[in-house]
Amino acid sequence: MTNLNFQNKLPKKFYTRDALSVANDLLGKYFVRKINGKVLAGKIVEVEAYDGAVDEASHTFRGKTKRNEIMFEEGGFLYVYFTYGVHFCCNVVAGKKDEGKAVLIRGIEPLEGLEILAENRFGKNQISEKEKLNLTSGPGKICQAFDIARDENGLNLLGDKIFLLKNRKIPEERIVTSRRIGIKKAVELPWRFYIKDNPYVSKR
């Protein structure tokens, strides 16, 4: 994939809207990481919205802490957290200052830098088709493949290390809405969105 246009970054105002709109519109956009002069990139195919004030499952529901403080900034930053003693998860902060909203990136279709993504995930740069489908189809897998951890928490998505690029909107009829995965609170809220039939959507 060679047609990524780095001038096409999503603007600040894309992120400063409510979490559900941002989540929906993130589908189909390009997620890009520049590291060591290389480009890693893929298409976002699955997300979940988290909304502090009204969402018991959000990390910000009970107010600001050291961990979640970046979520209280204006939209357009990266929120990375560590979970289960094993994995990192990567979110896009949304909304206005002090709202505590974010969108979890759960599935990416890998497009650029496949050898590095594979090296990060599996310790080898040649992988099978089956392994490719397992490369970035889940929030923990994405962070491992894109080498995202503590140091990336708080990155400005309008900067040059990690950013998102515009792409045409996914038609509504190709977007599936469902309950969020892996949470115990507010399970009834239909705040997960993914592209229908895309093989890089996380499995249950």
Next chain:
DNA sequence: ATCAAGATTACCT
């Protein structure tokens, strides 16, 4: 100071 739970994944039967 202590402790349970966690926005997951890989590997087992």
Next chain:
DNA sequence: GGTAATCTTGATA
């Protein structure tokens, strides 16, 4: 389908 891995955070005292 079940569960171990592994450790940080946030709640409670």
